[in-house]
Amino acid sequence: MFGFEILAKLFKILRSGSSPAQIAWGFNFGMIIGLTPLMSLHNLLILILVIIFNVNLSVVFFSLALFSGFAYLLDPIFHNFGYYLLTAPEFLQGFYTAIYNIPLIALSNFNNTVVIGSLVSSLLLLTPFFFGVKSFVVVYREKIDPKLEKLKIVKIVKSSKIYGFYEKIRDWRD
Amino acid sequence: MFRTKGLIGLVIFAALVIAILLIFTDKWLESKIEEIGTDSNEALVEIDGLDFSIFGAHLKWNRLQVTDSDSTMLNSFETGKCAFDMEFFPLLSGKVIIENFQISSVKTGTKRAYDGAVKKTRQQNTKGESSFISGTMDRLNSEIANLPQYRFVAAVTKFNVDSLIAILDLRSPKKIDSVRIAAQEKYSYWDKQISDNSFENDIREIESKVQTIDLNTVKSLDKIPGILKNIQQIKTQSDSLTRKFESTRNMFNNDLAFIQSSYSNIDEWIEEDYQRAMSMAKLPEFNAQSLAKIIFGPSIINKVNTYLGYVETARGYSEEFSSTQPKEEKPPRFKGQDIYFYNQYARPDFWIKNIELSGETQKQVKVSGIVKDIISDQRFINRPTNVKIEADSKDGIDMLLTAVFNYLGEKPQEILTLNYSGFSLNNTKLSDSKFLPNNIREGVGIIDANFDIQGSEIIGNIGFKADNLKFDFDEGMKAENKFEEIIQEMITDIRLITVEATIRGVGNDLNFTVNSNIDKLLSDKLNSIIGREINDAKQKLMSKINAEVAKYKEAAEKVVREKETELKTKVEKYQTIVQEKVKLVEAKKKEVEDKKKKIEDEAKGNMLNIFKKP
Numbered sequence: 001m002f003g004f005e006i007l008a009k010l011f012k013i014l015r016s017g018s019s020p021a022q023i024a025w026g027f028n029f030g031m032i033i034g035l036t037p038l039m040s041l042h043n044l045l046i047l048i049l050v051i052i053f054n055v056n057l058s059v060v061f062f063s064l065a066l067f068s069g070f071a072y073l074l075d076p077i078f079h080n081f082g083y084y085l086l087t088a089p090e091f092l093q094g095f096y097t098a099i100y101n102i103p104l105i106a107l108s109n110f111n112n113t114v115v116i117g118s119l120v121s122s123l124l125l126l127t128p129f130f131f132g133v134k135s136f137v138v139v140y141r142e143k144i145d146p147k148l149e150k151l152k153i154v155k156i157v158k159s160s161k162i163y164g165f166y167e168k169i170r171d172w173r174d
Numbered sequence: 175m176f177r178t179k180g181l182i183g184l185v186i187f188a189a190l191v192i193a194i195l196l197i198f199t200d201k202w203l204e205s206k207i208e209e210i211g212t213d214s215n216e217a218l219v220e221i222d223g224l225d226f227s228i229f230g231a232h233l234k235w236n237r238l239q240v241t242d243s244d245s246t247m248l249n250s251f252e253t254g255k256c257a258f259d260m261e262f263f264p265l266l267s268g269k270v271i272i273e274n275f276q277i278s279s280v281k282t283g284t285k286r287a288y289d290g291a292v293k294k295t296r297q298q299n300t301k302g303e304s305s306f307i308s309g310t311m312d313r314l315n316s317e318i319a320n321l322p323q324y325r326f327v328a329a330v331t332k333f334n335v336d337s338l339i340a341i342l343d344l345r346s347p348k349k350i351d352s353v354r355i356a357a358q359e360k361y362s363y364w365d366k367q368i369s370d371n372s373f374e375n376d377i378r379e380i381e382s383k384v385q386t387i388d389l390n391t392v393k394s395l396d397k398i399p400g401i402l403k404n405i406q407q408i409k410t411q412s413d414s415l416t417r418k419f420e421s422t423r424n425m426f427n428n429d430l431a432f433i434q435s436s437y438s439n440i441d442e443w444i445e446e447d448y449q450r451a452m453s454m455a456k457l458p459e460f461n462a463q464s465l466a467k468i469i470f471g472p473s474i475i476n477k478v479n480t481y482l483g484y485v486e487t488a489r490g491y492s493e494e495f496s497s498t499q500p501k502e503e504k505p506p507r508f509k510g511q512d513i514y515f516y517n518q519y520a521r522p523d524f525w526i527k528n529i530e531l532s533g534e535t536q537k538q539v540k541v542s543g544i545v546k547d548i549i550s551d552q553r554f555i556n557r558p559t560n561v562k563i564e565a566d567s568k569d570g571i572d573m574l575l576t577a578v579f580n581y582l583g584e585k586p587q588e589i590l591t592l593n594y595s596g597f598s599l600n601n602t603k604l605s606d607s608k609f610l611p612n613n614i615r616e617g618v619g620i621i622d623a624n625f626d627i628q629g630s631e632i633i634g635n636i637g638f639k640a641d642n643l644k645f646d647f648d649e650g651m652k653a654e655n656k657f658e659e660i661i662q663e664m665i666t667d668i669r670l671i672t673v674e675a676t677i678r679g680v681g682n683d684l685n686f687t688v689n690s691n692i693d694k695l696l697s698d699k700l701n702s703i704i705g706r707e708i709n710d711a712k713q714k715l716m717s718k719i720n721a722e723v724a725k726y727k728e729a730a731e732k733v734v735r736e737k738e739t740e741l742k743t744k745v746e747k748y749q750t751i752v753q754e755k756v757k758l759v760e761a762k763k764k765e766v767e768d769k770k771k772k773i774e775d776e777a778k779g780n781m782l783n784i785f786k787k788p
Contacts, residue, residue, distance in 0.1 A: 114510030
């Protein structure tokens with residue numbers, strides 16, 4: 001039931017009034033929070049951005065849940081990448097040393113291998129994911145959704161008692 | 175684009191967070207400090223009544239308890255009310271800098287209300303220089319683990335030769351038997367060779383050929399060359415026989431020598447079996463040095479390792495902060511590894527400039543001390559960490575502990591000195607060893623210790639003196655065996671015990687020695703009584719092995735005795751015959767030559783007579 005609800009919610013988001021850019025930003029913000037350690041200073045900043053800007057919150061939570069799973073799997077890679085970033089590039093050492101001693105920035109825990117590894121990785125993924133998700137939403141709305149609506153299985157599901165029951169609950173919750 | 179409701183929500187959320195922080199920071203900080211402290215102490219660290227003011231950068235607590243990790247129902251120490259101020263602005267960079275930290279009402283060895291044991295999770299630091307410390311600790315532990323301890327008493331009293339021989343599986347009988355079989359095969363071969371009638375035939379042929387030459391029938395010279403040729407042929411045949419016989423005899427003698435040399439190993443094999451039996455029996459040898467280690471080694475090592483544990487922790491932190499290229503670790507998931515960036519013009523991550531402590535132990539000993547510059551990286555202040563703790567009491571106790579942790583140079587260095595005198599030994603035990611089992615009823619102790627650890631080199635001296643001693647024999651100390659009787663008899667008269675321990679080590683080389691005034695006394699006594707029993711046990715073992723091996727040895731020697739003599743006799747007999755026949759041929763040859771000469775002389779005479787006749 002939970003999986004079904006998530007899937008339904010995802011389809012609902014894709015068809016909702018939110019613009020593709022709002023959905024894409026929500027997905028990216030969720031991705032950053034999901035991939036990086038939750039209790040980090042930069043995540044507080046992301047949270048503020050999510051609250052201030054009109055991004056789709058449902059997508060943020062969906063993306064956060066999705067990428068939290070990836071974060072567990074990718075943790076050793078983030079550690080290695082972070083270790084490389086913090087130790088290997090000689091030209092960055094001065095920069096790191098300077099910001100290490102700047103109040104508040106030092107509290108960001110950037111000198112932790114997993115924090116910097118995952119943050120830089122998610123920032124690198126930001127642009128392709130933004131345009132990728134945005135394009136997907138446009139394509140989905142224009143081409144995939146109308147086809148899906150015409151599918152027999154969708155019609156059967158929609159006419160089923162379970163879906164009717166689900167809709168009632170959803171309306172009641174809304 | 176902006177979410178107005180979101181902005182209002184954010185402001186409310188921020189206000190809530192601040193309120194929650196103000197209410198719950200103390201609890202959160204308290205549990206965080208307890209967690210970190212417990213983790214590094216490997217036993218509970220608890221703080222009561224912690225109060226933290228973020229704006230005043232002020233921290234205080236009512237009580238701090240640090241559990242003794244070796245005895246978790248006791249606290250190593252506890253403090254009363256403590257307070258200190260931190261510098262505010264460095265806190266914004268995650269740096270903790272404390273000007274002066276006064277710890278009062280320090281009490282040591284206090285009882286805990288409940289057990290302070292925790293599951294040990296801290297991993298040993300195995301990096302760089304500090305791995306030398308853990309390596310030294312391991313080597314010291316193995317020194318003690320490898321000592322014979324008390325087992326020699328059990329080894330002597332429970333020594334069972336038969337069961338030992340059964341387990342031992344003696345190797346010498348099998349070896350002796352294989353030598354006997356090999357010798358028998360050789361003897362059979364030579365028996366066959368010598369009995370073979372090839373020599374006999376040759377001898378008989380030579381003899382008959384010689385006998386066929388009858389010189390009485392030879393009257394003229396014309397037959398002589400034919401006979402001489404015949405004699406020469408017989409001589410060639412006899413020479414060939416001699417060579418053949420000599421060659422055979424040499425081979426026979428070589429084989430005999432080989433058999434003899436195999437037999438000469440028998441005693442060596444028996445000795446090997448005996449040595450193996452001795453090593454399995456583990457009958458100990460006594461010397462003063464090993465006894466001193468057995469008696470005092472474990473408690474010394476225990477205390478030294480506690481100190482080395484602190485050194486290892488200090489070095490671990492020092493390495494973490496001073497390394498320009500930290501080694502990549504394998505941290506648990508989501509934990510990562512913190513990389514430290516040093517800037518000489520910045521503030522250190524952690525610095526307690528001054529700690530002043532004062533308090534009293536359970537035995538009314540007043541303790542005071544100063545610890546200066548506990549710092550994450552000594553390069554910031556270019557000073558080492560210094561510790562000085564003093565204690566004294568009305569009863570004459572006097573203690574001075576100084577320590578210097580210097581991580582400024584290329585090699586880390588720790589120097590520690592301890593002078594502790596006048597402390598009571600009443601109702602204590604000097605050692606857990608069975609060699610010194612009694613409690614001390616009365617006594618006063620003095621300790622002088624110093625350690626200097628530089629890089630991978632350790633030099634340590636520990637001197638201990640226990641004076642005015644009276645041992646306790648009252649409670650359940652009735653001697654149960656001869657061994658305990660000796661110990662009790664001996665320590666009755668001991669009034670002074672001195673112990674000198676030294677630890678010297680470079681890298682993996684470690685030398686740990688312990689000397690004591692009672693070593694010689696004990697070892698002489700034990701060697702004279704227990705040593706005798708050990709010698710008896712050794713004799714018993716040797717006799718049993720000899721008895722087990724004797725039948726094999728006897729069988730092997732019998733083969734040699736019988737066959738060798740028999741074969742030698744045969745060979746000598748043939749040697750005599752061959753020599754006789756050679757002489758016979760020589761004699762015949764001479765006889766022929768004489769005959770030839772005689773005929774020639776007669777012929778010459780006849781010729782002269784012819785010329786003389788008119």
